[in-house]
Amino acid sequence: MVEINGIEEREIVQWIKKHFNQDDDDLSIGIGDDCASFNTRKGHQTLVSTDTLVENTHFELNWAKPGNLGEKSAAVSLSDIAAMGGQPRYALLNLNLTSSVDKRWIKAYLKGFKNALATCKCVLIGGNVTIAPAGLGFTVTAIGEVKPEHCVTRAGAKPGDAVYVTGTPGDSALGLDLLREKRRSYSTAERKLISRHDSPKPRIGWGQLLASKKIASAMIDISDGVAMDLERVLTTSKVRATIELDRFPLSKESAAIVAKKGETAWRRILGGGEDYELLFTVPPSKQASLDRLIQSGRITATRIGATSKGAPSLRILDHQEADLDIDNYGWTHNLE
Numbered sequence: 075m076v077e078i079n080g081i082e083e084r085e086i087v088q089w090i091k092k093h094f095n096q097d098d099d100d101l102s103i104g105i106g107d108d109c110a111s112f113n114t115r116k117g118h119q120t121l122v123s124t125d126t127l128v129e130n131t132h133f134e135l136n137w138a139k140p141g142n143l144g145e146k147s148a149a150v151s152l153s154d155i156a157a158m159g160g161q162p163r164y165a166l167l168n169l170n171l172t173s174s175v176d177k178r179w180i181k182a183y184l185k186g187f188k189n190a191l192a193t194c195k196c197v198l199i200g201g202n203v204t205i206a207p208a209g210l211g212f213t214v215t216a217i218g219e220v221k222p223e224h225c226v227t228r229a230g231a232k233p234g235d236a237v238y239v240t241g242t243p244g245d246s247a248l249g250l251d252l253l254r255e256k257r258r259s260y261s262t263a264e265r266k267l268i269s270r271h272d273s274p275k276p277r278i279g280w281g282q283l284l285a286s287k288k289i290a291s292a293m294i295d296i297s298d299g300v301a302m303d304l305e306r307v308l309t310t311s312k313v314r315a316t317i318e319l320d321r322f323p324l325s326k327e328s329a330a331i332v333a334k335k336g337e338t339a340w341r342r343i344l345g346g347g348e349d350y351e352l353l354f355t356v357p358p359s360k361q362a363s364l365d366r367l368i369q370s371g372r373i374t375a376t377r378i379g380a381t382s383k384g385a386p387s388l389r390i391l392d393h394q395e396a397d398l399d400i401d402n403y404g405w406t407h408n409l410e
């Protein structure tokens with residue numbers, strides 16, 4: 075029996091069973107057996123993705139609030155389902171606990187986790203609890219579904235497609251920088267950036283919209299930064315791309331930091347990651363449909379560049395239309 079600070083594994087599982095909704099028409103066996111079991115809906119394919127948040131790699135206990143961590147550990151996996159145009163259905167949660175957390179902390183974590191699942195009607199169907207001498211870890215496996223004809227991968231970009239991002243990527247990295255300063259107080263603008271890091275919102279509805287209307291030819295969620303995630307699309311789709319900083323959508327808060335710090339801030343914006351926005355490519359034939367969605371306010375997305383024919387490579391043009399030396403930008407890029 076796993077026990078930590080006087081809480082037994084059984085108690086955590088019972089709390090989860092009591093508080094997490096198991097009501098789902100396709101779920102035949104939920105939490106409490108050796109396996110969960112669900113029926114796959116006809117005409118849909120299953121999507122599966124898993125991700126882990128690890129203490130001192132992805133968060134530090136002295137600044138991460140348990141509720142935010144719960145929310146974020148769900149969001150990072152749900153975001154992968156969003157990036158394929160899918161609908162999340164089920165989740166598995168593996169908790170790796172240490173003696174640095176108590177019962178109140180764990181319950182706050184689970185509440186945040188539950189809230190994130192509830193936003194997209196995703197049902198927790200199982201998991202595991204272990205304890206380790208050090209290093210909290212939260213692994214979430216998300217299971218989703220998508221109609222095969224709507225599934226969007228990283229491989230579909232063609233030369234001449236436009237490159238788009240949703241929202242204002244970069245906020246999360248700048249928010250993390252502020253958290254690392256461990257200040258006593260932050261301004262309203264700073265707190266806004268911090269909250270973009272602490273509680274990212276996976277773009278599930280937007281992903282489905284772009285997929286079901288066949289607007290996105292390729293798509294990825296921004297987990298490791300616009301530059302690296304775009305490079306992944308380019309490598310898989312075998313195209314090159316040029317993006318322009320003049321087009322890049324900055325939040326008011328990020329723009330203020332760019333005005334002050336210039337290139338240092340751009341480095342974080344393009345290379346920082348953990349935004350969980352979507353990056354996607356759009357063929358010319360779908361441009362008008364996307365424009366209508368943007369104008370009607372159904373999606374927030376900005377064109378940052380375009381793809382072209384040639385060996386996969388990424389050019390980033392700065393405000394003078396000069397090439398940024400991306401080798402100095404702190405991310406590893408290995409395009410074949």
Ligand SMILES: [Mg+2]
Pocket residue numbers: 153154157294295297
């Ligand atoms: Mg991803």
